[in-house]
Amino acid sequence: MKKILIILMILLIFAGCDKVGESDSEKAAKLVENKEFFQGYQLYLEIGEKEKAADCLISWQLEMIEKEQVDDNFKSIEAINNEVISRFFENVKNYVQEKGVLSQEQGQFVLDLIENLEYEKEKYYLHQHLINNIKAMLDGSNILWHQKEYEILSYEDYYAVERKYETLIHLDSRLKRKDLKMGAFFDSDKNGIYVGVYQTEEGGKYDKYYINFKPLEDYYKIDYGKMSDGYWFYYLQNNSICRINIDGVVEEIFKYNQQYTTSDYDRFAYFLVDNVVFYTTTIENDEYVIYRIYLPEKRIEKFETGISNDNYNFHFYCPDNNYEILYDATNPEFNEAIDDLRKDMDRTFRLLEEMSGEVLDQDIKNLYLKEMEEKKFNHFENHELVKLVEREYNCFLEIRYTYNFKTQKLKQQYIKDYGCTLCDSNHS
Helix, strand or coil: CHHHHHHHHHHHHHHHHHHHHHHHHHHHHHHHHCCCHHHHHHHHHHCCCHHHHHHHHHHHHHHHHHHCCCCCCCCCEECCCHHHHHHHHHHHHHHHHHHCCCCHHHHHHHHHHHHCEECCHHHHCCHHHHHHHHHHHHHHHHHHCCCCCCCCCCHHHHCCCCCECCECCCCCCCCCECCCCEEEEECCCCCCEEEEEEEHHHCCEEEEEEEECCCCCCEEECHHHCCECCCEEEEEECCEEEEEECCCCEEEEEECCCCCCHHHHHHCCEEEECCCEEEEEEEECCEEEEEEEEHHHCEEEEEEEEEECCCCCCEEECCCECCEEEEEEECHHHHHHHHHHHCCHHHHHHHHHHHHCCCCCHHHHHHHHHHHHHCCCCCCCCHHHHHHHHHHHCCCCEEEEEEECCCCEEEEEEEECCCCEEECCCCC
């Protein structure tokens, strides 16, 4: 009997030892299971199980996100490792993107959640874009925002009368509207869009922001991300021109008829005027084509320029009014004159020397030969050749074309004096 009691005592001691050896880990797991995350997190750290502590922290975060409330114990919590930081911010992004537009309470919740996590913030500066957007929203921007979609007319009413477009200068390819006071931008980390309202006379200062965390993938910015009327923001995606409004609604307004590369998009022009008309250029059958889109009705009109896509000086400008489009191109007679000059380069070099009053060395001659072969001329980098053709052939480098949709007439003028003067004749 005594032996049996001794054996039972030994078994109980061993059983107790096993229980003691597992109790901390089991206890931590039960705490997490019971959603006592703070206690479970602390216990895992005490017993050195950092991986389980990391999983506990993320489970804790997801529980707070579900409730949209930060736990009172979630203060100065150590992030443990880089993986936790990545998972933590991925969960935050998923939350704000699902919500799209956050209320003040939701924004403050996210900010508190982030700010109570201890990590080396200077090493994770990209997350600062998200934090800055939320802080801008908490300044009251979304509450103060009153911009609505503009009043629209039918296509017939809009084009019933000529409407002047206010532009600062023709020869600048980028649209510069005196009355443009709004811009929209995606932040560099693709956490969402924010729309800034600004006064141009104050040097582009942004007064407030409308924050929308709508996610977009593989988009391409137009005009450095500033193509906006303050309600819609325009961008390129999946070979289409799209727009997204401040509430995250996405619309496709135009689809190109073939696949283009990023370098092609860089060559095209894009203009938004009067908030209702969008102009873009494209290349079809190796020639430049211009499209005019009346946005309220998605009505698309096409104009074929007949200008080859290898025309170096093709340039589409913001129109003067709702009837016209205007663009420049290299004068075909100018290229014919260049071909004629190439037939006798000794004579051409002699004429260039007479005009400049200097003897050309071989390097300069080779440069002229290359320029004449490539036919990529402009008024500034190729000044001597341009002036030579004007003097010897009475021929200007560029033509300004103006097409009127109403009259369906095409007018052409010749550009001289470094592109600053227009004349009706090709001869000086």
